[in-house]
Amino acid sequence: MNLSWDNDLLTGTDRGYTNGVRFSYLTDTADENDGKSARFARILRDELRFLPGIGTADSKQAVSLSLRQFMVTPEDITVEGPQFDDIPYAGHLSLSGTLWSWNADTITGFGAHIGVIGPESGAESVQKWVHKATGSDKPQGWGNQLGTDVVGGIQAAHGRKLLQAGQGGNIEQRLSVIGSGLRWYLLSHRFAGLVQGFRQ
Known part of the structure; x- marks a missing residue:
C-alpha cells in the first residue's frame, strides 16, 4: 500500500493545481502460491495473455490499483462568483488498474481508468475540510465548479533496457527507453441527457 499527497499549502497560494492524493496497491506476483492478491493477478494474466508481452514464460506479472483525487482552483479563492479571467474550480476522482508484466530486460503494462469530474469527485468537501483544519482561507467559489x-x-x-554497465552488488548504470499511449473517453452528463430525451 502506498499513499502520495501533494498540496500547495507550503507555497501559500491556491493558483492552478491545488491538491492531489493517491492511494495505490500492488498485488503479489501471479506466480505466488498463496494469497488472494496473487490469485487476482493470475486471473488477469490468464485472461489477457493474448496481449503482447503478457504471460511469457520468463516474465512475472502483478496488478497495480490506484484511487486518485485532484483539484484545481483560481488564484483568489475568496471570490464567490465566477472568475472568467482565471481557471475554474474543478475536481477529479478516478480509479485505475494496470496489469504489469516484466523480466530482466523489459516491462509492459496494460491498464484501464474510470473517473468523474464535477461535484461527485468530492473535491469541494475535501478542500473545505483541509482549509478549516489548517486555518486557511475558506474557498468560496465551488458553486461555480x-x-x-x-x-x-x-x-x-x-519499456526496454538498452544498456547495463557495472557488476551486481556494486553501482550499476542502466539506459532504458519507455513509451506509453493513453486513450481517454468523455461522456458528458449533458450529452447523456440529450440521448435519453431522444429515446423517450
Whole structure:
C-alpha cells in the first residue's frame, strides 16, 4: 500500500493545481502460491495473455490499483462568483488498474481508468475540510465548479533496457527507453441527457 499527497499549502497560494492524493496497491506476483492478491493477478494474466508481452514464460506479472483525487482552483479563492479571467474550480476522482508484466530486460503494462469530474469527485468537501483544519482561507467559489462528466480510458506502456554497465552488488548504470499511449473517453452528463430525451 502506498499513499502520495501533494498540496500547495507550503507555497501559500491556491493558483492552478491545488491538491492531489493517491492511494495505490500492488498485488503479489501471479506466480505466488498463496494469497488472494496473487490469485487476482493470475486471473488477469490468464485472461489477457493474448496481449503482447503478457504471460511469457520468463516474465512475472502483478496488478497495480490506484484511487486518485485532484483539484484545481483560481488564484483568489475568496471570490464567490465566477472568475472568467482565471481557471475554474474543478475536481477529479478516478480509479485505475494496470496489469504489469516484466523480466530482466523489459516491462509492459496494460491498464484501464474510470473517473468523474464535477461535484461527485468530492473535491469541494475535501478542500473545505483541509482549509478549516489548517486555518486557511475558506474557498468560496465551488458553486461555480465544472459540471459532471464521466471520463474513462485505456493505456498501454512498454519499456526496454538498452544498456547495463557495472557488476551486481556494486553501482550499476542502466539506459532504458519507455513509451506509453493513453486513450481517454468523455461522456458528458449533458450529452447523456440529450440521448435519453431522444429515446423517450
